Amino acid sequence: MAKAPPGAPKEELKRHNRHIANIIDLNKCMGCQTCSAACKSLWTSREGTEHMRFMNVSTYPGAGYPRDYEKMGGGFDEHGEPSPGALPNMVDVGDALTFNHAEVLYGGTGDSVHLQPKASLTGEDPEWGYNWDEDEGAGEWPNGYYFYLPRKCYHCTDAPCLDACTHNAIYKREEDGIVVLDQDLCHGDRLCVEACPYKAIYYNPVTEKGEKCMMCYPRVEQGIAPACDRQCPGRTRLFGYIDDEDSDLYKMINVHKVALPLHPEFGTEPNVYYIPPFESTKAFAPDGSITDVGRIEMNVLEELFGPNVEAVVRKLREERAKKQRGEESEIMDLLIGRNFWDRFKGFENDPAEQVIHFRVPGKA
Amino acid sequence: MEIKRVSANVDTLLNPQDAVWLNRDSENVPLIPTPLNGNPMIKKISPFIEKSTDHGVVTELSITGAHNGDFLAIRLSWASEKHAEIIDLDEFVDGAAVMFPLTAKASAFTMGSESDPVNAWYWKANLKDEAFDVVARGYGTSARAKSAHDPIACRAVHEGGRWHLVMGREMGPIQGRAGFAAGYPTRVAFAVWDGGNRERSGRKSFSGEFVSLPLEP
Numbered sequence: 001m002a003k004a005p006p007g008a009p010k011e012e013l014k015r016h017n018r019h020i021a022n023i024i025d026l027n028k029c030m031g032c033q034t035c036s037a038a039c040k041s042l043w044t045s046r047e048g049t050e051h052m053r054f055m056n057v058s059t060y061p062g063a064g065y066p067r068d069y070e071k072m073g074g075g076f077d078e079h080g081e082p083s084p085g086a087l088p089n090m091v092d093v094g095d096a097l098t099f100n101h102a103e104v105l106y107g108g109t110g111d112s113v114h115l116q117p118k119a120s121l122t123g124e125d126p127e128w129g130y131n132w133d134e135d136e137g138a139g140e141w142p143n144g145y146y147f148y149l150p151r152k153c154y155h156c157t158d159a160p161c162l163d164a165c166t167h168n169a170i171y172k173r174e175e176d177g178i179v180v181l182d183q184d185l186c187h188g189d190r191l192c193v194e195a196c197p198y199k200a201i202y203y204n205p206v207t208e209k210g211e212k213c214m215m216c217y218p219r220v221e222q223g224i225a226p227a228c229d230r231q232c233p234g235r236t237r238l239f240g241y242i243d244d245e246d247s248d249l250y251k252m253i254n255v256h257k258v259a260l261p262l263h264p265e266f267g268t269e270p271n272v273y274y275i276p277p278f279e280s281t282k283a284f285a286p287d288g289s290i291t292d293v294g295r296i297e298m299n300v301l302e303e304l305f306g307p308n309v310e311a312v313v314r315k316l317r318e319e320r321a322k323k324q325r326g327e328e329s330e331i332m333d334l335l336i337g338r339n340f341w342d343r344f345k346g347f348e349n350d351p352a353e354q355v356i357h358f359r360v361p362g363k364a
Numbered sequence: 365m366e367i368k369r370v371s372a373n374v375d376t377l378l379n380p381q382d383a384v385w386l387n388r389d390s391e392n393v394p395l396i397p398t399p400l401n402g403n404p405m406i407k408k409i410s411p412f413i414e415k416s417t418d419h420g421v422v423t424e425l426s427i428t429g430a431h432n433g434d435f436l437a438i439r440l441s442w443a444s445e446k447h448a449e450i451i452d453l454d455e456f457v458d459g460a461a462v463m464f465p466l467t468a469k470a471s472a473f474t475m476g477s478e479s480d481p482v483n484a485w486y487w488k489a490n491l492k493d494e495a496f497d498v499v500a501r502g503y504g505t506s507a508r509a510k511s512a513h514d515p516i517a518c519r520a521v522h523e524g525g526r527w528h529l530v531m532g533r534e535m536g537p538i539q540g541r542a543g544f545a546a547g548y549p550t551r552v553a554f555a556v557w558d559g560g561n562r563e564r565s566g567r568k569s570f571s572g573e574f575v576s577l578p579l580e581p
């Protein structure tokens with residue numbers, strides 16, 4: 001492992017022989033939250049982790065998750081210099097709302113009392129929460145639109161969280177590039193949370209340490225895809241080694257170049273890629289007739305995926321047109337992904353058949 | 365400043381409001397922000413904290429010390445609002461540290477080095493009764509530990525817009541930790557963190573290089 005003692009140069013912590021990567025196809029994501037629920041039940045149901053969503057899905061355009069994270073700084077500027085960042089609070093990270101389930105369901109008051117959420121810190125009516133702006137999106141009636149954006153840690157090649165930690169508690173695993181946070185070295189200073197432009201590290205106020213997505217490495221070590229990827233019923237996900245030339249993942253990223261990083265301008269070289277939404281519901285013309293134009297505005301996609309997205313969207317539409325004409329299109333075949341297992345080459349194992357040994361932080 | 369010999373038991377020494385402290389003159393030590401911005405050594409440890417320019421808001425510390433031949437106690441007092449709990453995710457608590465060199469050449473500026481480490485007693489406002497016993501061999505290397513055998517005792521009260529904190533330890537020698545003996549000087553440096561100003565890690569104020577601290581025979 002590229003673990004290096006405190007004081008060792010950051011390059012040592014970033015060293016890796018291979019790197020895993022993800023692709024998420026936004027055209028297929030239906031916002032069902034199966035991925036986020038899979039992650040939550042696996043990793044963040046302990047005390048102090050209730051507000052954490054290593055895997056999260058929110059509606060775009062929207063505030064995102066954590067709320068307005070894109071305005072909180074972090075990452076590197078255009079000269080490669082660190083950009084100071086801010087810390088999200090409990091409400092920004094979506095809170096851990098509690099509900100009066102017992103009262104409504106079992107209290108005999110189901111007719112008179114309604115389900116009422118409470119904010120975790122104040123006990124009051126919540127001001128905001130996870131998916132607060134679900135399906136709001138943007139656009140003027142009747143041409144409103146939205147899409148879903150699933151996010152997790154990007155296991156950045158040039159990870160600013162790792163740079164920021166004065167204790168070298170964060171490092172990339174040498175065998176797969178997964179960015180992990182050593183609980184024993186963490187002092188809870190949250191410099192990493194400020195530095196991460198994607199706000200993918202969460203503070204645990206009970207253990208007073210940071211926690212983050214570790215790409216389900218105990219599964220990955222057993223040849224099992226991460227839980228969010230494997231559980232996705234939309235078949236949005238691909239997972240594997242980015243240098244595996246036979247994989248669908250490699251072809252989409254490196255050969256066809258239709259998978260794009262989110263916010264490349266953050267300068268961190270993220271390793272989770274997206275197939276941008278290339279078609280949306282057709283817009284109405286002022287006279288009420290249906291046009292040929294999709295509703296998602298290109299500047300919205302450019303803000304998320306950078307200037308290359310326009311060319312990628314054009315290419316994807318051309319490929320689909322080929323298929324509609326009855327011609328071959330490898331890109332479309334890859335996107336359709338008829339064989340589920342092709343999407344996880346080398347990581348097809350069934351978790352039910354493997355014994356996984358790992359230590360849950362805070363438990364013996 | 366000198367650590368006076370007093371006849372008082374450990375409980376008395378650990379009470380920041382006991383007469384043993386209140387009837388004594390204390391010494392004011394000026395504090396300065398740690399040199400983070402533009403510091404190449406810091407940039408190596410964290411290019412992000414190197415950007416920090418708004419830390420070090422506590423500028424003066426009032427110090428007293430006493431020992432009873434067996435137990436050494438140091439009292440720190442400084443003006444600060446009280447930040448003693450981490451409730452929200454963007455909150456930090458106040459803190460203070462007393463640092464001692466473990467070799468003649470150890471530097472407080474660098475928090476020691478591989479060959480010349482330092483030892484510090486580190487208190488955070490959300491700790492009760494026991495502070496961390498830290499050994500550092502350079503920036504970023506501090507390893508916090510609480511020890512069942514040789515605990516760093518602490519008591520703190522917040523009153524009149526100030527923290528009043530006593531930290532102390534048995535004077536007898538402990539392997540790998542600072543040693544103290546009546547009649548001999550030790551050297552010392554101080555640091556304070558203002559939780560309200562998001563101070564933690566290198567974001568703090570400190571007293572500069574080690575200064576001599578004699579222990580009355």
Ligand code: SF4
Pocket residue numbers: 152153154155156159160161162179195196197198199200201212268
């Ligand atoms: S997304 Fe954030 S937490 Fe994950 S590797 Fe990148 S900087 Fe670190």
Ligand code: SF4
Pocket residue numbers: 028029030031032033034035036057148150231232233234235236
């Ligand atoms: S499980 Fe798949 S389809 Fe459902 S929200 Fe997550 S990424 Fe989208």
